[in-house]
Amino acid sequence: xxxxSAFFPSAAPEAQRPATRDTPWLRWSLxxxxxxxxxxxxxxxxxxxxAEALRKGAEVYWAxxxxxxxxxxxxLTLTAAVIAVPLNVVFxxxxxxxxxxxxxxxxxxxxxxxxxxxxVSPVIxxxxxxxxxxxxxxxxxxxxxxxxxxAVARELAAIPGLGWALGGLxxxxxxxxxxxxxxxxxxxxxxxxxxxxxxELIPLMQAQGNDEEYAALTLGANGWxxxxxxTLPNVKWGLFYGVVLCNARAMGEFGAxxxxxxxxxxxxxxxxxxxxxxxxxxxxxxxxxxxxxxALLAIATLILKSLIEWRLTLNxxxxx
Amino acid sequence: MTSRKVPEKLIEMTxxxxxxxxxxxxxxxxSRFRRSRRxxxxxxxxxxGTLLFLSxxxxxxxxxxxxxxxxxxxxxxxxxxxxxxxxxxxxxxxxSALLAxxxxxxxxxxxxxxxxxxxxxxxxxxxxxxxxxxxxxxxxAGLSLATLLAPNGLIGQLFAPWDIKLAYxxxxxxxxxxxxxFPFVVRTVQPVLADLDPQVxxxxxxxxxxxxxxxxxxxxxxxxxAVLAGATLALVRSLGEFGAxxxxxxxxxxxxxxxxxxxxxxxxxHEYEAAAALATVxxxxxLAVLVVMNTIQGKLYRRLHG
Numbered sequence: 001x002x003x004x005s006a007f008f009p010s011a012a013p014e015a016q017r018p019a020t021r022d023t024p025w026l027r028w029s030l031x032x033x034x035x036x037x038x039x040x041x042x043x044x045x046x047x048x049x050x051a052e053a054l055r056k057g058a059e060v061y062w063a064x065x066x067x068x069x070x071x072x073x074x075x076l077t078l079t080a081a082v083i084a085v086p087l088n089v090v091f092x093x094x095x096x097x098x099x100x101x102x103x104x105x106x107x108x109x110x111x112x113x114x115x116x117x118x119x120v121s122p123v124i125x126x127x128x129x130x131x132x133x134x135x136x137x138x139x140x141x142x143x144x145x146x147x148x149x150x151a152v153a154r155e156l157a158a159i160p161g162l163g164w165a166l167g168g169l170x171x172x173x174x175x176x177x178x179x180x181x182x183x184x185x186x187x188x189x190x191x192x193x194x195x196x197x198x199x200e201l202i203p204l205m206q207a208q209g210n211d212e213e214y215a216a217l218t219l220g221a222n223g224w225x226x227x228x229x230x231t232l233p234n235v236k237w238g239l240f241y242g243v244v245l246c247n248a249r250a251m252g253e254f255g256a257x258x259x260x261x262x263x264x265x266x267x268x269x270x271x272x273x274x275x276x277x278x279x280x281x282x283x284x285x286x287x288x289x290x291x292x293x294x295a296l297l298a299i300a301t302l303i304l305k306s307l308i309e310w311r312l313t314l315n316x317x318x319x320x
Numbered sequence: 321m322t323s324r325k326v327p328e329k330l331i332e333m334t335x336x337x338x339x340x341x342x343x344x345x346x347x348x349x350x351s352r353f354r355r356s357r358r359x360x361x362x363x364x365x366x367x368x369g370t371l372l373f374l375s376x377x378x379x380x381x382x383x384x385x386x387x388x389x390x391x392x393x394x395x396x397x398x399x400x401x402x403x404x405x406x407x408x409x410x411x412x413x414x415x416s417a418l419l420a421x422x423x424x425x426x427x428x429x430x431x432x433x434x435x436x437x438x439x440x441x442x443x444x445x446x447x448x449x450x451x452x453x454x455x456x457x458x459x460x461a462g463l464s465l466a467t468l469l470a471p472n473g474l475i476g477q478l479f480a481p482w483d484i485k486l487a488y489x490x491x492x493x494x495x496x497x498x499x500x501x502f503p504f505v506v507r508t509v510q511p512v513l514a515d516l517d518p519q520v521x522x523x524x525x526x527x528x529x530x531x532x533x534x535x536x537x538x539x540x541x542x543x544x545x546a547v548l549a550g551a552t553l554a555l556v557r558s559l560g561e562f563g564a565x566x567x568x569x570x571x572x573x574x575x576x577x578x579x580x581x582x583x584x585x586x587x588x589x590h591e592y593e594a595a596a597a598l599a600t601v602x603x604x605x606x607l608a609v610l611v612v613m614n615t616i617q618g619k620l621y622r623r624l625h626g
Contacts, residue, residue, distance in 0.1 A: 026531075030430065030433065030438075031440050033430075034430055034446075035440075035442075035446065038431070038450075042450075044468065044475075045464040045465055045468060046464070048468055048474065049460060049463075049464050052464075052467060091369070091370065091373045094365075094366040094370050094373075095366070095373075098363060098370055099370075101363075102358060102363045102367075104363075110370070110374075114374065118553070118556070118557075120606070121559070121562065121580050121602055122563075123580040123583050123584050123587075123599075124385070124580075124583065124599045124603060125381070126587075127385065127587055127592075128382055128384055128385045129381050130587060130592070131384040131596065132380060132381050132384045134592070138384055187377070194378065210359075213360055214359060217359065222361075223361035226361075245455075248455045248457075251457070252457025253457075254457060255562035255563050255584075258563075258584070259587055272457050272458075272459035272460070275460065276566075276567070279463055279567065284467070287463060291459070291460040291464070294456070295456060297457075298455040298460070301455040302452060305448070306448045
């Protein structure tokens with residue numbers, strides 16, 4: 001088993017009451033110092049984001065959020081997440097089905113491979129995509145154009161009305177680019193989020209075993225029915241948990257996206273990259289205003305995560 | 321006793337039944353997968369899809385990286401990775417990542433201890449808050465810490481009178497790395513501490529061991545593999561951390577420049593070979609850490625559980 005498999009925490013169990021108890025003095029000093037630390041180290045930076053964002057008043061805050069570049073960055077961040085999260089859900093479910101339900105040689109190697117993005121520095125992930133799709137890469141932009149544009153774009157443009165309806169997509173197909181454009185950002189985001197859903201589902205599906213699926217098959221269900229009506233309801237909270245964490249990382253990724261983005265304001269900037277640009281231009285209130293959106297995302301993630309953990313604990317207790 | 325003539329056909333059938341069953345399909349590579357009867361459907365499509373996805377998203381880009389680095393002659397490769405500026409980034413990255421990991425281990429065991437063993441008001445809130453660094457984008461963490469630790473920031477100004485620089489210096493980089501990686505140790509140690517059998521501690525106490533001896537001789541050996549696992553994850557994360565550190569580091573070559581940033585700079589300057597060479601060093605270091613720590617951890621685990 002890989003060391004990385006411990007990445008996902010499970011719900012905190014109830015504090016136990018051991019017969020050998022530490023002295024109250026030790027207990028309260030250890031707890032007090034730890035609480036001070038958590039307050040200082042976690043709460044202060046989080047609060048500072050909102051305090052700095054609102055420092056120059058609500059108007060400046062609002063202006064930074066509705067700035068066209070900020071809105072474009074928000075749209076791109078959402079686009080990257082909308083592409084990366086569903087793909088990772090499909091991949092995660094397929095990988096978990098193969099790994100948890102069957103035995104085959106090389107299984108632990110495959111599990112390690114799924115964990116690999118956790119060990120790769122995000123900058124290196126971005127660099128790797130530039131080396132595949134960049135100017136000097138294996139599939140440089142001219143080759144991408146040859147591969148995609150003549151075949152697809154002309155046919156699409158020939159259909160009346162469709163070229164207009166597709167908007168940016170048709171334009172992109174006429175001059176397709178991968179790195180320093182939206183597809184590269186999506187690819188880099190997918191790379192860094194590959195482990196999240198699969199890592200959550202594999203142990204859960206392994207623990208549940210195959211008995212219920214066998215029963216369903218015996219009763220005449222086909223494979224899809226078994227999956228939709230037996231397997232999926234059993235793992236839905238675990239899947240949701242993986243999706244929440246995957247989404248937080250997809251929207252917050254900085255290093256990998258930064259390398260492949262090209263930093264065109266209003267076009268290839270995501271929210272985290274927009275924060276950096278504003279910070280480097282000494283527009284601190286604006287940087288913190290945009291950062292506060294991402295901080296809200298983090299808070300929402302934590303709340304959802306706690307709710308799901310509570311559900312999972314409840315399910316486990318009901319099953320016992 | 322009359323001898324009976326056994327029909328020829330019956331002998332043949334018996335032989336057939338007694339002979340070991342031969343697999344009906346030829347034993348090519350794929351049929352090994354089909355050897356055991358799989359009752360559940362969907363094995364080959366899901367495995368095939370998984371392999372295809374991983375190959376396109378992970379293996380193909382990393383192969384491009386390795387091949388780009390291999391384009392360099394050995395002398396050029398060595399020149400790139402042993403360049404004085406590059407070596408300075410290794411030293412800076414490794415120093416801050418190791419310091420951050422040391423801090424993470426102490427802090428992680430501490431937090432895991434109070435969260436599993438003590439009941440106090442707000443325990444659940446603290447437990448949920450530990451995951452904040454995983455949920456908060458690293459750029460936001462870096463931005464906020466850089467502002468707080470800057471000489472005129474809320475925390476930085478407390479140290480400024482003594483001429484202690486937090487942001488744009490090593491302490492700030494270590495702080496950023498600790499922030500992004502401290503949940504690892506907490507979350508690996510927590511379940512192990514919770515699963516420890518209280519009777520073992522009771523036995524040690526009954527036999528006259530002082531609390532400190534119980535911790536050092538009974539509890540610590542039991543949680544050590546988990547501590548190492550968490551430390552490994554934290555170290556690997558810190559070695560590769562980029563977002564949080566670039567905001568706070570100041571990024572001066574030879575002083576506060578980390579290897580990830582140097583790679584980033586090389587990409588921006590279109591020096592792809594140099595970037596790929598440096599990337600192989602970082603990847604190699606991360607994989608070496610994983611392998612070494614996994615080996616140590618495996619040995620400890622076997623010693624513990626036989």
